[in-house]
Amino acid sequence: MLSTNNPNIYTVSRLNSEVRLLLENEMGVIWLVGEISNFSAPVSGHWYFTLKDSRAQVKCAMFRGNNRRVNFRPENGKQVLVKARLSLYEPRGDYQLIADSMQPEGDGQLQQQFDALKMKLAAEGLFSQQSKLPIPEHPKTVGVITSKTGAALHDVLDVLKRRDPSLNVIIYPTMVQGEEASLSIAQAIGRANDRQECDVLIVGRGGGSLEDLWCFNNEIVARTVAASQIPIISAVGHEVDVTICDFVADLRAPTPSAAAELVSQDQSHKASQVLNLVAALKRAMSGQLSKQHQTFVHLQHKLDKAHPQYRLERQAQRLDDYQSRIEQAMRHYFNAQTKHLIQSGHQLHMASPKRRIDIQSQKVSHLSDKLNNLAKRTLLEKQHQLAMQMEKLDTVSPLSTLKRGYSITHKSDGSVVVDSTVVKQGDTLTTRLSSGEITSTVIDSKPL
Structure with missing residues (x-):
């Protein structure tokens, strides 16, 4: 017979505890998209729900401190994007997610894809200043890659005509919105490189929503811009709009009109140098900030794991579970006693002599008193257990401090x-x- 002191033999509690630590430490924070089902919001203020897709599901908990930041009301059947950490609810051995944030799927999905592609291309060196081609100070021919019917082309031509009418302009018309726009833009850049008839290319369009500008965040466009042998100025949207094309291009202009001013300058070539230096500085700062942000996220994750809130959240979930089990047990008990009373009343009705009715009435009264006493005693015991759990929880609460x-x-x-x-x-x-x-x-x- 094996000894229970053998370290290779696990208790259920030890197994669940070590699995929880393994999940929390190894997986860290993840993003998950799915459909909400079995949504529950008890009086404690915490949320419990299930995320599912067509083939699988996972239980989730979102505690009150985090769900207060959610700006919409979750509903069953709603698709959401959740930022969460993997954990295990030890008392039941249930694998679950502890959600930190939640947003409707459509609002966060594009930004998530943008950040992922940005990190991927940055790691490959496509944003490196060393790979940038210099913008010619006095180009003779400028290529414009944009929609032939858009306002951006009109703005570029107006600026070039006003500043340098002698400058040759070649237009490479392309789609700048929709599912096929990315391939169309890449093909236009490829045609310009094949012909080698321009000194510099302006690639862009007017402003719009993130979805409108999404074709300039496509990996095909990014790699085509990076491979271009002709210097490219990215001029997408307004000054506040930023795309992957801006990072990969040799220079980023805040608007199409600004790009036209950059390539058509005469006496203002020094301003171009300043803009180049500012753009390089911005890219260097962006890279440094991104690196520091990753360090911060890593340290924040380590700090969060050591925070008392983790233990409070687990205790809060356990308290909700105890309360639910108490309520369920009380309902079952009262239902059974009620059924018993109904059966006793039926038997009393069937025995019509008054003496038997009186005897049965006394029994019913005795059973009722016994039921009330038992219910009160049970309720007091459960309240005492609940108070003890709350007292234990209060000892680790920051509020006590x-x-x-x-x-x-x-x-x-x-x-x-x-x-x-x-x-x-x-x-x-x-x-x-x-x-x-x-x-x-x-x-x-x-x-x-």
């Missing part, structure tokens, strides 16, 4: 201030007390 006179200070972005060097003069801080909050402005900060 606040009641002892401590406080938690947050910056305006929600991050916790643990070091005076992360704030500067003029920052607005919110200090959480045991009762209420204080909003203050930093006058000075000094490290210890």
